[in-house]
Amino acid sequence: xxxxxxxxxxxxxxxxxxxxxxxxxxxxxxxxxxxxxxxxxxxxxxxxxxxxxxxxxxxxxxxxxxxxxxxxxxxxxxxxxxxxxxxxxxxxxxxxxxxxxxxxxxxxxxxxxxxxxxxxxxxxxxxxxxxxxxxxxxxxxxxxxxxxxxxxxxxxxxxxxxxxxxxxxxxxxxxxxxxxxxxxxxxxxxxxxxxxxxxxxxxxxxxxxxxxxxxxxxxxxxx
Amino acid sequence: xxxxxxxxxxxxxxxxxxxxxxxxxxxxxxxxxxxxxxxxxxxxxxxxxxxxxxxxxxxxxxxxxxxxxxxxxxxxxxxxxxxxxxxxxxxxxxxxxxxxxxxxxxxxxxxxxxxxxxxxxxxxxxxxxxxxxxxxxxxxxxxxxxxxxxxxxxxxxxxxxxxxxxxxxxxxxxxxxxxxxxxxxxxxxxxxxxxxxxxxxxxxxxxxxxxxxxxxxxxxxxx
DNA sequence: ATAAAAATTTAGACAAATCTAAAAAAATGG
DNA sequence: CCATTTTTTTAGATTTGTCTAAATTTTTAT
Numbered sequence: 230x231x232x233x234x235x236x237x238x239x240x241x242x243x244x245x246x247x248x249x250x251x252x253x254x255x256x257x258x259x260x261x262x263x264x265x266x267x268x269x270x271x272x273x274x275x276x277x278x279x280x281x282x283x284x285x286x287x288x289x290x291x292x293x294x295x296x297x298x299x300x301x302x303x304x305x306x307x308x309x310x311x312x313x314x315x316x317x318x319x320x321x322x323x324x325x326x327x328x329x330x331x332x333x334x335x336x337x338x339x340x341x342x343x344x345x346x347x348x349x350x351x352x353x354x355x356x357x358x359x360x361x362x363x364x365x366x367x368x369x370x371x372x373x374x375x376x377x378x379x380x381x382x383x384x385x386x387x388x389x390x391x392x393x394x395x396x397x398x399x400x401x402x403x404x405x406x407x408x409x410x411x412x413x414x415x416x417x418x419x420x421x422x423x424x425x426x427x428x429x430x431x432x433x434x435x436x437x438x439x440x441x442x443x444x445x446x447x448x449x450x451x452x
Numbered sequence: 453x454x455x456x457x458x459x460x461x462x463x464x465x466x467x468x469x470x471x472x473x474x475x476x477x478x479x480x481x482x483x484x485x486x487x488x489x490x491x492x493x494x495x496x497x498x499x500x501x502x503x504x505x506x507x508x509x510x511x512x513x514x515x516x517x518x519x520x521x522x523x524x525x526x527x528x529x530x531x532x533x534x535x536x537x538x539x540x541x542x543x544x545x546x547x548x549x550x551x552x553x554x555x556x557x558x559x560x561x562x563x564x565x566x567x568x569x570x571x572x573x574x575x576x577x578x579x580x581x582x583x584x585x586x587x588x589x590x591x592x593x594x595x596x597x598x599x600x601x602x603x604x605x606x607x608x609x610x611x612x613x614x615x616x617x618x619x620x621x622x623x624x625x626x627x628x629x630x631x632x633x634x635x636x637x638x639x640x641x642x643x644x645x646x647x648x649x650x651x652x653x654x655x656x657x658x659x660x661x662x663x664x665x666x667x668x669x670x671x672x673x674x675x
Numbered sequence: 676a677t678a679a680a681a682a683t684t685t686a687g688a689c690a691a692a693t694c695t696a697a698a699a700a701a702a703t704g705g
Numbered sequence: 706c707c708a709t710t711t712t713t714t715t716a717g718a719t720t721t722g723t724c725t726a727a728a729t730t731t732t733t734a735t
Contacts, residue, residue, distance in 0.1 A: 233721080233722085235721080235722065235723095254682075254683090255682070255683055255684085256681090256682060256683080264722095264723075264724090265723075265724060265725080266682075266683065266684085267683085267684070267685080267686095267723090267724070267725080267726095268722070268723050268724070269683090270683065270684055270685085271684095271721095271722075271723080272722075272723095275721090275722095286683075286684065286730090287682080287683060287684075287729090287730055287731065314563070317570060318563070318566040318567065318569075318570055319566065320562075320566070327560075328558070328560045328563055331558045331559065331560075332555075332558060335551070335554045335555060336554065337550075337551045337554075339543075340537070340541070340551055343541040343542065343543070344541065346541075347540060347541055456691080456692085458691085458692065458693095477712080477713090478712070478713055478714085479711090479712065479713080487692095487693075487694090488693075488694060488695080489712075489713065489714085490693090490694075490695080490696095490713085490714070490715080490716095491692070491693055491694070492713090493713065493714055493715085494691095494692075494693080494714095495692075495693095498691090498692095509700090509713075509714065510699095510700060510701065510712080510713060510714080
């Protein structure tokens with residue numbers, strides 16, 4: 230079934246809001262979508278008629294199984310396109326969101342799956358958010374810091390705690406940037422420093438202080 | 453300025469129809485867009501108000517300079533996306549048109565230009581049609597056969613004349629497929645056979661008969 | 676418990692893009 | 706050259722997604 234970009238945006242917004250609260254209110258949706266509450270009410274009726282959500286007036290809204298499935302498909306597309314833009318077309322991680330908002334509504338599912346393959350079935354987008362797979366499974370990712378990663382674990386830089394010029398200079402020197410992939414090579418108990426490796430550069434040692442400042446996203450299913 | 457997908461489709465259709473006839477009629481547009489003539493009239497008024505075309509009632513339509521510019525931008529996007537789908541995502545050349553119809557309406561011009569760069573500033577799409585460059589210049593391409601290409605000229609296979617099983621077997625054996633890039637290495641006057649080279653394979657010799665059956669698109673500006 | 680505040684829905688309108696049916700203009704062919 | 710056919714436009718509706726203003730329901734706080 231095909232849905233308009235507008236409907237897809239509603240479904241996606243409801244899905245995201247549902248992460249926090251089980252029940253999603255009309256007003257919170259209106260705010261998220263930057264639209265009038267009355268417009269939301271109208272749309273909810275249409276989406277209910279299409280069985281994408283449960284809705285009783287004044288009672289808030291909740292996605293059905295097929296609504297959730299649709300939401301995950303859209304999120305999958307969005308995140309794969311973001312990664313494509315950053316990884317293949319050299320966009321900065323901050324500039325890709327708006328473009329991906331448009332690309333996520335391209336309908337061909339064969340296109341998404343081929344894109345997934347082209348990117349090597351990635352687990353996270355450039356912001357560190359998990360990418361659902363073809364079956365809609367969302368990989369469990371852990372958001373923490375380099376100081377908590379296991380030895381030989383792979384991760385992606387998702388944020389920096391202390392953004393002082395001194396810290397940024399150190400990070401830049403070691404090619405540690407938002408979105409960078411890194412591997413923890415060795416942990417040293419003596420001073421809790423960590424040796425990390427970034428693609429294309431020799432391994433470097435970073436102090437516990439620095440390791441605690443580098444937020445990373447990594448897969449949480451090592452078996 | 454941003455235009456709806458619908459408006460962009462009108463502009464593109466007018467541009468294509470204008471290649472044949474200077475003046476484009478309401479009915480021919482309606483047929484091309486599979487829409488009612490009355491809808492075309494309505495839209496033409498809107499597009500005229502936006503200075504994209506000249507239009508007097510009952511007099512047909514003609515793109516202005518800015519209308520032409522927009523049309524070329526859209527065609528550029530369409531053809532770059534088609535090439536991307538075939539070259540990077542392994543789609544067949546026959547399946548890409550509909551997907552590119554959607555992708556061509558993604559607005560970011562930075563995206564198109566990055567895509568162009570990513571693909572190596574190609575001159576033609578998988579169907580052999582020329583891709584306009586960033587400035588809107590359309591490369592002059594010649595549609596002919598391998599038997600007419602100059603020595604050391606590069607081209608892309610755009611079609612096959614005799615599609616008998618025997619011919620197709622020969623072509624497949626030599627990795628000659630629609631969309632393939634090839635170079636004419638040497639022409640032999642003795643039997644008018646031609647030595648051609650495809651990427652990733654050793655050069656092969658093909659008879660005049662076969663060379664006349666391979667339709668190619670190649671740049672016509674050797675200088 | 677109930678009055679005020681907040682949230683939500685209804686009612687009525689509008690813009691974009693489309694349609695059908697009818698009217699008007701242009702083209703054509705004895 | 707003028708009657709018929711063809712093309713094009715106008716008129717009036719429809720659908721989708723949106724809006725504002727007013728009405729209604731729920732929540733909250735005294």
